[in-house]
Amino acid sequence: MKDFAVRPAAAADAAAVGALAKSRPFTAKWPIADLSDEASRPDALFFVAVDGPIRGYALARLVDKEVRLLDLAAAEDGRGLGRALWDALLDAARERGAAKLTLEVSADNARAAAFYAKRGAKVVGRRPKFYYDGSDAVLMDLEL
Numbered sequence: 001m002k003d004f005a006v007r008p009a010a011a012a013d014a015a016a017v018g019a020l021a022k023s024r025p026f027t028a029k030w031p032i033a034d035l036s037d038e039a040s041r042p043d044a045l046f047f048v049a050v051d052g053p054i055r056g057y058a059l060a061r062l063v064d065k066e067v068r069l070l071d072l073a074a075a076e077d078g079r080g081l082g083r084a085l086w087d088a089l090l091d092a093a094r095e096r097g098a099a100k101l102t103l104e105v106s107a108d109n110a111r112a113a114a115f116y117a118k119r120g121a122k123v124v125g126r127r128p129k130f131y132y133d134g135s136d137a138v139l140m141d142l143e144l
């Protein structure tokens with residue numbers, strides 16, 4: 001059984017989400033003020049996993065019928081946090097009429113790429129040297 005809950009993010013969660021992002025590799029290190037704004041943007045899908053403190057987050061943007069995954073991270077790997085956040089995000093995206101999810105993942109991030117592939121996302125392209133560290137972005141899509 002899950003020992004955490006997933007709920008929509010609030011502006012007050014921004015500092016904790018920013019701190020968690022900083023603590024994990026491969027995350028988008030957004031400024032706290034931007035994360036705070038995301039919580040009230042009508043075109044954002046933003047969820048947190050909590051067990052008291054925040055243990056994970058998922059952030060995406062809805063553009064027409066496409067939901068673009070902007071970031072996803074868990075405080076601890078392998079506890080089901082990523083899976084629960086992903087499920088919440090996809091449920092919300094479908095409810096809001098999204099037909100497709102798109103994402104980028106670093107070619108160096110095998111774990112996340114496997115996580116997305118296992119959930120049905122397909123590699124549709126590659127963007128060389130997309131990330132600040134020079135790594136390529138692998139582009140993946142999922143029909144919803």
Ligand SMILES: CC(C)(COP(=O)(O)OP(=O)(O)OC[C@H]1O[C@@H](n2cnc3c(N)ncnc32)[C@H](O)[C@@H]1OP(=O)(O)O)[C@@H](O)C(=O)NCCC(=O)NCCS
Binds near residue numbers: 079084104111112
């Ligand atoms: C990618 C990430 C979000 C996955 O979240 P997670 O909470 O670890 O994932 P879960 O616990 O839900 O487990 C997902 C799967 O990995 C499996 N798993 C558990 N431990 C594992 C391990 N040590 N190595 C590989 N897979 C493992 C789980 O069994 C589960 O299998 P399932 O696909 O059959 O459900 C997480 O690893 C993370 O935050 N990574 C750093 C940030 C990052 O890379 N974000 C993605 C940016 S594009």
